[in-house]
Amino acid sequence: MDRECVSALPRVCEVLAASGGSLPDDTSLEKLLDWFTELSEAGVSLLEACPCLLGFVSAVVSNDAASEPSVLSFTLKLTGLLAASEDGFKVLQDSVLDRVFDFRHWQAAGLWEDPCIRIGWIQGLRTMLQHSQALDFFVQADFTEPLLQLQTDTSLFVASAASQTLAHVLLLCQSVPSPEGRHRETIPVETDGKYSAVVAGFCDYLKKSLVPKEASQLHGSQQVLKLLAKLLTRAGPPLRDRLLLTVSDPLEELVTTNYSQLTLPLMDVILAAHSCGGGERVARLLSVMLSARNPADLVHAAAAFLRSSHPDPDNRARSAGVLLLPLDVITGLALLGADSSADQHRSSVMEQLRRKTSCVSMICISLTNVPQVTSTAPDCLPCSPAEIVSAVLSVLRLCSGDSPSSSPGCAEVLRNVTGSGRVQKCALDALSALSSSSGVKVLLVEVFTLLIQYLNSPASDPSVIQKSYQVLVKWVDVCADLSDVTEQLREDLVQVVRKRVCDVRWEVRDSTVEFLGHLAAAPASLASDKEKARNALECLPGGRCATVPLLQEALQDPEGYVRASSVSALALTLAPSWQQGAAPPQQEAEIVTRLLEILSQDTQGFSRRAVIRFFVAWISSCSSPSSCSLLTQSIPSILSRGSADLDWEVKVHTLELAELLLDRASESRRHPYAVTPDRTSTHARAVESDPVSMLNSLVDQGVFSALLSGLVDCDRPVGLKACQLLIRLRDTVCPLLLGDQDVSDALVSGSRASCELPGCGWAREVRRILGTATAPRNVHGADGLGPEDRGEEEEEEPAVRVGVCDALRRLRLDERLAVLAQSSDHVHNSPLSLLQDILTVSRTKTHLDSQLGQEVIVDCY
Amino acid sequence: MPEIKVTPLGAGQDVGRSCILVSIGGKNIMLDCGMHMGYNDDRRFPDFSYIIQNARLTDFLDCVIISHFHLDHCGALPYMSEMVGYDGPIYMTHPTKAICPILLEDFRKITVDKKGETNFFTSQMIKDCMKKVIPLNLHQTVQVDDELEIKAYYAGHVLGAAMVHIKVGSESVVYTGDYNMTPDRHLGAAWIDKCRPDILISESTYATTIRDSKRCRERDFLKKVHESIERGGKVLIPVFALGRAQELCILLETFWERMNLKAPIYFSTGLTEKANHYYKLFITWTNQKIRKTFVQRNMFEFKHIKAFDRSYADNPGPMVVFATPGMLHAGQSLQIFKKWAGNEKNMVIMPGYCVQGTIGHKILNGQRKLEMEGRATLDVKLQVEYMSFSAHADAKGIMQLIRMAEPRNMLLVHGEAVKMEFLKGKIEQEFSIDCYMPANGETTTVTTNPSVPVDMSLSLLKREMALGGPLPDPKKPRTMHGTLIMKENSLKLVSSEQALKELGLNEHQLRFTCRVQLQDPHSDADTLHRIYTHLKNVLKGYTIQHLPDSTVMVESIVIKVSSSAEDSNTKVLLLSWSYQDEDLGSYLSSLLKKGLPPGLC
Numbered sequence A: 001m002d003r004e005c006v007s008a009l010p011r012v013c014e015v016l017a018a019s020g021g022s023l024p025d026d027t028s029l030e031k032l033l034d035w036f037t038e039l040s041e042a043g044v045s046l047l048e049a050c051p052c053l054l055g056f057v058s059a060v061v062s063n064d065a066a067s068e069p070s071v072l073s074f075t076l077k078l079t080g081l082l083a084a085s086e087d088g089f090k091v092l093q094d095s096v097l098d099r100v101f102d103f104r105h106w107q108a109a110g111l112w113e114d115p116c117i118r119i120g121w122i123q124g125l126r127t128m129l130q131h132s133q134a135l136d137f138f139v140q141a142d143f144t145e146p147l148l149q150l151q152t153d154t155s156l157f158v159a160s161a162a163s164q165t166l167a168h169v170l171l172l173c174q175s176v177p178s179p180e181g182r183h184r185e186t187i188p189v190e191t192d193g194k195y196s197a198v199v200a201g202f203c204d205y206l207k208k209s210l211v212p213k214e215a216s217q218l219h220g221s222q223q224v225l226k227l228l229a230k231l232l233t234r235a236g237p238p239l240r241d242r243l244l245l246t247v248s249d250p251l252e253e254l255v256t257t258n259y260s261q262l263t264l265p266l267m268d269v270i271l272a273a274h275s276c277g278g279g280e281r282v283a284r285l286l287s288v289m290l291s292a293r294n295p296a297d298l299v300h301a302a303a304a305f306l307r308s309s310h311p312d313p314d315n316r317a318r319s320a321g322v323l324l325l326p327l328d329v330i331t332g333l334a335l336l337g338a339d340s341s342a343d344q345h346r347s348s349v350m351e352q353l354r355r356k357t358s359c360v361s362m363i364c365i366s367l368t369n370v371p372q373v374t375s376t377a378p379d380c381l382p383c384s385p386a387e388i389v390s391a392v393l394s395v396l397r398l399c400s401g402d403s404p405s406s407s408p409g410c411a412e413v414l415r416n417v418t419g420s421g422r423v424q425k426c427a428l429d430a431l432s433a434l435s436s437s438s439g440v441k442v443l444l445v446e447v448f449t450l451l452i453q454y455l456n457s458p459a460s461d462p463s464v465i466q467k468s469y470q471v472l473v474k475w476v477d478v479c480a481d482l483s484d485v486t487e488q489l490r491e492d493l494v495q496v497v498r499k500r501v502c503d504v505r506w507e508v509r510d511s512t513v514e515f516l517g518h519l520a521a522a523p524a525s526l527a528s529d530k531e532k533a534r535n536a537l538e539c540l541p542g543g544r545c546a547t548v549p550l551l552q553e554a555l556q557d558p559e560g561y562v563r564a565s566s567v568s569a570l571a572l573t574l575a576p577s578w579q580q581g582a583a584p585p586q587q588e589a590e591i592v593t594r595l596l597e598i599l600s601q602d603t604q605g606f607s608r609r610a611v612i613r614f615f616v617a618w619i620s621s622c623s624s625p626s627s628c629s630l631l632t633q634s635i636p637s638i639l640s641r642g643s644a645d646l647d648w649e650v651k652v653h654t655l656e657l658a659e660l661l662l663d664r665a666s667e668s669r670r671h672p673y674a675v676t677p678d679r680t681s682t683h684a685r686a687v688e689s690d691p692v693s694m695l696n697s698l699v700d701q702g703v704f705s706a707l708l709s710g711l712v713d714c715d716r717p718v719g720l721k722a723c724q725l726l727i728r729l730r731d732t733v734c735p736l737l738l739g740d741q742d743v744s745d746a747l748v749s750g751s752r753a754s755c756e757l758p759g760c761g762w763a764r765e766v767r768r769i770l771g772t773a774t775a776p777r778n779v780h781g782a783d784g785l786g787p788e789d790r791g792e793e794e795e796e797e798p799a800v801r802v803g804v805c806d807a808l809r810r811l812r813l814d815e816r817l818a819v820l821a822q823s824s825d826h827v828h829n830s831p832l833s834l835l836q837d838i839l840t841v842s843r844t845k846t847h848l849d850s851q852l853g854q855e856v857i858v859d860c861y
Numbered sequence B: 001m002p003e004i005k006v007t008p009l010g011a012g013q014d015v016g017r018s019c020i021l022v023s024i025g026g027k028n029i030m031l032d033c034g035m036h037m038g039y040n041d042d043r044r045f046p047d048f049s050y051i052i053q054n055a056r057l058t059d060f061l062d063c064v065i066i067s068h069f070h071l072d073h074c075g076a077l078p079y080m081s082e083m084v085g086y087d088g089p090i091y092m093t094h095p096t097k098a099i100c101p102i103l104l105e106d107f108r109k110i111t112v113d114k115k116g117e118t119n120f121f122t123s124q125m126i127k128d129c130m131k132k133v134i135p136l137n138l139h140q141t142v143q144v145d146d147e148l149e150i151k152a153y154y155a156g157h158v159l160g161a162a163m164v165h166i167k168v169g170s171e172s173v174v175y176t177g178d179y180n181m182t183p184d185r186h187l188g189a190a191w192i193d194k195c196r197p198d199i200l201i202s203e204s205t206y207a208t209t210i211r212d213s214k215r216c217r218e219r220d221f222l223k224k225v226h227e228s229i230e231r232g233g234k235v236l237i238p239v240f241a242l243g244r245a246q247e248l249c250i251l252l253e254t255f256w257e258r259m260n261l262k263a264p265i266y267f268s269t270g271l272t273e274k275a276n277h278y279y280k281l282f283i284t285w286t287n288q289k290i291r292k293t294f295v296q297r298n299m300f301e302f303k304h305i306k307a308f309d310r311s312y313a314d315n316p317g318p319m320v321v322f323a324t325p326g327m328l329h330a331g332q333s334l335q336i337f338k339k340w341a342g343n344e345k346n347m348v349i350m351p352g353y354c355v356q357g358t359i360g361h362k363i364l365n366g367q368r369k370l371e372m373e374g375r376a377t378l379d380v381k382l383q384v385e386y387m388s389f390s391a392h393a394d395a396k397g398i399m400q401l402i403r404m405a406e407p408r409n410m411l412l413v414h415g416e417a418v419k420m421e422f423l424k425g426k427i428e429q430e431f432s433i434d435c436y437m438p439a440n441g442e443t444t445t446v447t448t449n450p451s452v453p454v455d456m457s458l459s460l461l462k463r464e465m466a467l468g469g470p471l472p473d474p475k476k477p478r479t480m481h482g483t484l485i486m487k488e489n490s491l492k493l494v495s496s497e498q499a500l501k502e503l504g505l506n507e508h509q510l511r512f513t514c515r516v517q518l519q520d521p522h523s524d525a526d527t528l529h530r531i532y533t534h535l536k537n538v539l540k541g542y543t544i545q546h547l548p549d550s551t552v553m554v555e556s557i558v559i560k561v562s563s564s565a566e567d568s569n570t571k572v573l574l575l576s577w578s579y580q581d582e583d584l585g586s587y588l589s590s591l592l593k594k595g596l597p598p599g600l601c
Helices: A003-018 A028-041 A052-062 A069-082 A086-093 A103-108 A115-128 A132-141 A144-150 A156-173 A193-209 A215-234 A237-257 A260-275 A279-289 A295-307 A313-331 A341-353 A356-368 A370-374 A385-399 A411-417 A421-434 A441-456 A462-479 A487-500 A506-521 A543-554 A560-580 A585-601 A605-621 A625-643 A648-670 A682-689 A691-701 A703-711 A716-740 A743-752 A761-770 A804-810 A813-821 A825-829 A831-851 B077-084 B094-115 B123-131 B214-230 B244-259 B268-281 B288-293 B310-314 B331-340 B359-364 B395-405 B417-431 B458-466 B496-503 B524-538 B579-593
Strands: A754-759 A797-803 B003-010 B019-024 B027-031 B063-065 B090-093 B133-136 B141-143 B148-154 B162-168 B171-175 B199-203 B234-238 B265-267 B305-307 B319-323 B347-350 B369-371 B377-379 B383-386 B409-413 B434-436 B444-447 B454-456 B483-487 B490-494 B511-519 B544-547 B551-554 B557-563 B570-578
Touching (some): A003 A069, A028 A069, A052 A086, A103 A115, A115 A132, A132 A156, A132 A193, A144 A156, A193 A215, A193 A237, A237 A279, A295 A313, A313 A370, A341 A411, A356 A385, A356 A411, A356 A421, A370 A421, A385 A421, A385 A441, A441 A462, A441 A487, A462 A506, A506 A543, A543 A560, A585 A605, A605 A648, A605 B123, A625 A691, A648 A703, A691 A703, A691 A716, A703 A761, A716 A813, A754 A761, A754 A804, A825 A831, A831 B359, B019 B171, B027 B162, B077 B094, B094 B123, B199 B395, B214 B244, B244 B265, B268 B319, B359 B369, B359 B383, B395 B417, B409 B417, B417 B434, B454 B458, B483 B496, B490 B496, B524 B551, B524 B579
Parallel strands (some): B063 B090, B171 B199, B199 B409, B265 B305, B347 B383
Antiparallel strands (some): A754 A797, B003 B444, B019 B027, B483 B490, B511 B570, B544 B551
16 A cells, blocks of 8 residues: 555545535545455455554544534445454454444434435445354344345335345355355355344245235335345355245245236246246246236246246247237237137237337337247247248338238227337347348348338438348348349339438438448348459449449538548448559549548548548558559648647547558568569668668658657547557667668668658647757747737747657657556546545635635536 | 336436436436546446346336536436447437537547546447437427427526426426526526426525626636736636537637737637537527627637647747646646646636546645656646636526426435535425435435316306306316216316217116005005105105106105005005105105004095
8 A cells, every 4th residue: 555645544534534514526435435445355454554444433433423424324334344354343343343333323313314324334234244253243233124124215226235235145144155255255054043043034024025915015025026036046055945935925926916017026036946946836937927917017027038048948939929929919920820828818919009008018028029039949939030020020011101910900009000119110120130040031122122111211210210221231241142132122222322311310311321331341242243242332233333422422411420421431332442453543532632621621520530540441451552642642641630630539540540651661671572562662662671761751751740749749549659659660660770780870871861840839849858949039028928919920940850760769758658658547546646635625625614715516517 | 196206316416427217107207317527437327227127228218308418417328328228219409419429529538538448438329329319499399209298498507408398197397407597698597487397306506505696707707817817827727618618718709809908819629610610500599699699790709719739838928728628637628737837827717616536626626736647746836716607506596497387396406415405495495395305316206196187168167157156266176067078088077968969979867766665555546645745744845746647756756656466555665766866765765664654644
């Protein structure tokens, strides 16, 4: 532990113990506790390292009336942490432990009403319960009762903490060390009377409270069920068997009483019991849950069963039937076959579907769980995945009002789903998930047709359109061979894309442009033309030539997001042509010009970031400088604009571009005999033969300037990246210069590889570090005004030239890297910073109280 | 009884991470989805697992409503929609939808910059989240589904901030978000209908404060900046990208113009243009003065405020720089601060709150030696000033809003517990309504007594009026008689005749009958006459008739006599009456069961 922290801590304890008013920042105490927990986990004995803590706890609890509830709560949690070690426990047991955890005292003092005190008490106990002495203390004090009561607390946080602590206690009692336990000892299995009393007490409580006597007790039952599920999942056989024996009757009663709110927690308990070999009785309860409840509860129970991935073929088949029934009813497609057990619920499902809220909810649950249904073994399924896809497609048709259901008496049900965005989104998600099911590819055309209809529909909202595109891409991805999709359909798709790329809603335009990018990245082919088509975009009529103009148009979109998406989509669309050879010169020129415009003028960072990424991708694919000459010529502009950007991510991407150029240069240099596509390139020959030329080339391209400007940037990631690259350059190239030639030659060569540092902007800062800055001028004239006051323009210092290697050695890069690598965040997270903040806040408050200054009010940000 | 439940997951007795769950009429609505800047781990976002358990958030929530673009109200939205997986509707006003992604991007960049965090939402996630947002117009009722409707009201505070009225059937809740009841330089004051919600959920940042006039604060601000400039110092104003920065820019621009000052004012990170764009785009959301003068001169096109370049920080001479971020915890504002901190002529003005751990927090609390990266110590010699320009309603403003909306219950969020407690007392005393202040995670349940509106036909009303009694008074309950019919989801009280007509039904009469046996050795006709005489004697004031068809009628009650087949002395009386005379019919049957008195003729 830091020496400065050790010396500051007693004062912090004093301040906290004496604080009558609230701390101005509600996070300080939690962070302080985090620090103590970290120390304790690192094996530090807190009471030895910080003896003041014991005094602090005593002071706070003995003066609780004057203490702030948040400080009291912190003290309760801290006490638990201190007592989590056996040594700490002994020390506290002799002094304050009884008083700290005496909840009756807190109740009598009227402090128990504050949920933060209850939370503190529970969490303190939970932290402390790591060893048998603590458990003895818990048992003797009979804390089970209050914890059981707190399970139904009005505060969700208190209730949840109480439930977790109860589970922890019971698991501790049965001697199985919890998997997350650290220094935890195993308590002997032959749990004596004192521990078994806790279990017995809990079992009594279970018997009494599991079945609600009236509606107001439902919440209590729900909480008990949650705790029970937790315990059954984690408990070892003795406790588990005991619990099962205790709850089997009440569970049976609950299963038959049909409390809808209890369906899910009850199902969790039954599944947990079933998984751990709950026997025939539990199996029977499970089958009742999956067959004899009202349809709304039944779908929940079936979904829970399928989610549990339990390999029980009968129940999986039954659950699949339950979940498919609403789809069967609404679409009129016979998904269940003739003799399904779920069929008995047909009329009640129909009844539920007639009511709007339950209809939408039930259909959505069915659709959401379709992937689980299809993951069931085919022989357990009443129908094939292809039939399920057909049903989902039918639901989508019903939603858009395009087709009447073939199901009899469905008019009211149809009204409920027509136009429902929620059902549409669920169905589209289901369709997406089903794309990889076996035997569904035959429906590709049908899927295409419907999705194009959705994309075309004026009623589709932007998120439905976005999902439709995503589903389309997914199906294309999975099917890859688009031969079955007719020319007409592909033409229709192009038409709808043309229409949607001009939609008034930017969300739709963006999804459309993103879709084109995804198509360009999705491998696909047509049987008729397998050689030619390599991605889905090229399978569309007109292929790339039809979509590039659309994307170029979208580069002018008023919405930044759309511009950014079109830049990315363009990169994906043009990538194959970059790999094959140069793009048509006219197109290349237009694109480069427009992208440079975006880079220098666009107000949105997203678009500018996308532009740099575009160039990085292009340059990576560019096989030789001559094959994309215009791009190569543009590199200095890209680097200078990118490194002067206001967005640090643009600058980081610019540095990635610089890194790529650096890699290219060093690869060529390192492998002088490597076969490069263009051996006549003067650039390649130059760097192979001469590192100085390579450095000069990097300087000419603007790589070196970009790195230097990044080095002095105010944003840490930029500085860090630039520093790393400069170190790499220094360590790889400069020693070579020294090693390959004699020193004097190297100095001459080094000075030949030089760059110019102008007298303004980032260069001024670099010059200051290098010590090449001109002497400070007398900036204030006789009138006492600076140049700005006199309306003068900023005076620029004359440019200077510096040797590259010389500069790299003098920039103190290693020192800088150490600072930058630390991250500016260490200031905010360091314990010393926290302790100092608590101390200064307290001083400020005292000062304010005495002098009436302006109070810093926690408002908003 | 129906209930409304309110559970803050954030903003319950604290500020930061506003996130309030409201359950009303079977609908679950999430109000705001903010983050807490004071934490660097999972605790910065609300923990949704408490409310959904193992279910999907999309299945649980009916919608999410974001009140405004501040990060403590929207910072967790991409986390919720793209990482937790909420796929349902999200509502916010048009300006909030436009500005929100900028703030979220800034926040993401600062977070990733500071910690190099990778487990954080990405730019793509912010975009995908914003694509799910449905924009709201002021005063336009939006139907979320068949039962749930929402309506936005102007809240002041920042561009696009809105209060929202949520209604399910006859139950309703108003959530204020952050609001301001007094207009400032660029925004107007909050306003709402007298909508009488069951609960008004109000922020309470300045629960115990009556703020001095904004003019005084502005004067102080300008005085301090001017003094510093006059002595050749540099002034740094750390701000967040959009919001109070623009207000302060207008203030300085006007002052520079008036005083003919020459020292440059800079605004970092190119946000001036962006801010301009949004203020122009949403001019209708600004205050009246700006809207009026917009045609002649756009207040957001500044003559004196120029874009900042990082090298200007080293320029000699005085200057004023607005730089982000506002808490001096990273980026440009921190870099400038480090450069200028050593000179006592310089000044930093903190116009808002800074969370623990930031340099802003440290210097506001008087720390003068700061440990920076690499254990270097920075001596803070420059002057540090705190001037809150945040636009929140003060205690007076909150009371004013209560008077405006006339809620049945009040619930305070977004404030400190001690201050809330004080305001709660004031509200309960002045308005005689219950006021709640749940802590985070605590559920407040309010029982509602929904009054079901019923239309009444004019003819029925006239008929009731004709019966006399006082004229109808909306404040005094009065019993009305009629037939309640439900048609097209609305209730109507009409006369029974009209009900029959409207519903196309035939009228049926319901009669009760009973048989009474009587020992009477007379003929049937005599017995009937004896009954007539007996009833005449007993029932004074009733219409009793002996009709030629061998019946006696008392009001609507018909009495007939027949002899028993077995014994002619045993008479069977048949009584029949309509439901209006049920009491009388019962009385007669029991009277006749006792037999006829002797001596009747």
